[in-house]
Structures are given as structure tokens and as C-alpha cells.
Amino acid sequence: MHPQEPKDLHELMERAHNMAGISLGSLAHELNLTVPENLKRDKGWVGQLIETQLGAMAGSKPEQDFLHLGVELKTIPIGPSGKPLETTYVCVAPLTNIQGHTWEASLVCHKLQQVLWVPVEGHRSIPIAERRIGTPVLWQPSPEQQALLKQDWEEIMELIALGKVDSITARHGEVLQLRPKAANSQALTQSIAADGTMGLSNPRGFYLKIAFTQDILTQAFG
Incomplete structure (x- = not known):
């Protein structure tokens, strides 16, 4: 029997705190789920496990994981020093029909x-089942963080609108970056071409840079 959606923020945080210190294997056993051999094929498994335990219902829908609470859930793999091991996926980036899009109405802004x-031990030397879940952090962007995110989003969206999506690299943006988001480089979707007509490009996603998420954890844990 998988947990129901939490009624309120207090219940959600209580569940999250109750997971701290528990191994992924123990949690999977509790939920009758199988731990994969490795995460190459099951990249989203850890996130799905945590979602299940916390009662998140959104799945892959373009909305917050706990829409009724206004909360997005992000698991974050960390190394032995407590530093995030990878960038954090936020959502798919729109590559067409972006006239009049604003930061305030964007999915990135909504989700963040x-x-x-929820930090999780992510070092490859630790077997998946033995990786422990860390102390949760409930975060809202400060005005400074919000301004940085907005600035990066606006610059990236402007390049997309100008048909320059293929010239955007992971180095663009101070805290937010745009990267290909597909199982392989053969996947194509419509995008705006340099002459304003429709072209084809790899699907893209918005990701938070490691230094940004590290700052969030550092501020929370000192």
C-alpha cells in the first residue's frame, strides 16, 4: 500500500524528515519495490522511490509535484563532501510558440x-541499496536568487526566439543552463530557425547548475 498524498505541508515535512538516515534498499523493501542493479537504465529510479514514499501524484505532468501545497520535489545526489554530483533537471524548455512568454508565467518559475x-548519497562506490537519504530542505528562492534565475531564463529564451538554440551551450547562464534532454541525439523536435521559419533541433531542458544547488544546501546546513 503506497502512501497517500500528504494533507498539508506539516505532514509532507514530517514524512521527509522520517526518511533521513534510511537506506534506499530499506525504503524500497518497505514499498515492495526492486532496487535496480545500476542507474544507467533506471536514471529516475531514486526520484520515483522518494516520490512514492512522500505521496507525490504529479508524475511527469508539467506542474509541481505537490500542486495542492505549491511544492516541487527534487532529489539531489551528493558526494562524500556533501557537494551535489550533478546538475538538477527542472523542466522541458519550449522551443516554439514563445511569443509573449514571461519569466513570471514560465514553468521554470512555477516549479522553483x-x-x-532531498539529498541522497550518490557516490558510485556505494551500492545503490546502501545509499542513505539525507535531511530534507524546504527552500524558496531569495530575491537575489530569483533575479539570477530570471536573468538567465530571459537570456536563454531570447536566443531561442532568435533561432540560435543550437549555439546555446551549458556555459550560458550563471545559475540556469539549457541542455539537450532526450534519450539520444537522434531525437528531434520543432524549433525556431535563424530565419524565423520552423527548423528541427534536439529537445532541450532547463537545469540548475551545481554551484547554485550547492549554495542552497550550504545555506541550509551551514
Whole structure:
């Protein structure tokens, strides 16, 4: 029997705190789920496990994981020093029909209004079942962080609108970056070409840079 959606923020945080210190294997056993051999094929498994335990219902829908609470859930793999091991996926980036798009109405802004970060040991030397879940952090962007995110988003969206999506690299943006988001480089989707007509490009996603998420954890844990 998988847990129901939490009624309120207090219940959500209580569940998240109760997971701290528990191994992924123990949690999977509790939920009758199988731990994969490795995460190459099951990249999203850890996130799905945590979602299940916390009662998140959104799945892959373009909305917050706990829409009724205004909370997005993000698991974050960390190394032995507590530093995030990879960038954090936020959402798919729109590559067409972006006239009149604003930061305030964007999915990135919506998803990052309030985030429940759940750190998980992610070092490859630790077997998946033995990796432990860390202390959760409920975060809302400060005005400074919000301004940085907005600035990066606007610059990236402007390049997409100008048909320059293929010239955007992971180095663009101070805290937010745009990267290909597909199982392989053969996947193509419509995008705006340099002459304003429709072209084809790899699907893209918005990701938070490691230094940004590291700052969030550092501020929370000192």
C-alpha cells in the first residue's frame, strides 16, 4: 500500500524528515519495490522511490509535484563532501510558440517557487541499496536568487526566439543552463530557425547548475 498524498505541508515535512538516515534498499523493501542493479537504465529510479514514499501524484505532468501545497520535489545526489554530483533537471524548455512568454508565467518559475530538496548519497562506490537519504530542505528562492534565475531564463529564451538554440551551450547562464534532454541525439523536435521559419533541433531542458544547488544546501546546513 503506497502512501497517500500528504494533507498539508506539516505532514509532507514530517514524512521527509522520517526518511533521513534510511537506506534506499530499506525504503524500497518497505514499498515492495526492486532496487535496480545500476542507474544507467533506471536514471529516475531514486526520484520515483522518494516520490512514492512522500505521496507525490504529479508524475511527469508539467506542474509541481505537490500542486495542492505549491511544492516541487527534487532529489539531489551528493558526494562524500556533501557537494551535489550533478546538475538538477527542472523542466522541458519550449522551443516554439514563445511569443509573449514571461519569466513570471514560465514553468521554470512555477516549479522553483518552493522546492523540497532531498539529498541522497550518490557516490558510485556505494551500492545503490546502501545509499542513505539525507535531511530534507524546504527552500524558496531569495530575491537575489530569483533575479539570477530570471536573468538567465530571459537570456536563454531570447536566443531561442532568435533561432540560435543550437549555439546555446551549458556555459550560458550563471545559475540556469539549457541542455539537450532526450534519450539520444537522434531525437528531434520543432524549433525556431535563424530565419524565423520552423527548423528541427534536439529537445532541450532547463537545469540548475551545481554551484547554485550547492549554495542552497550550504545555506541550509551551514
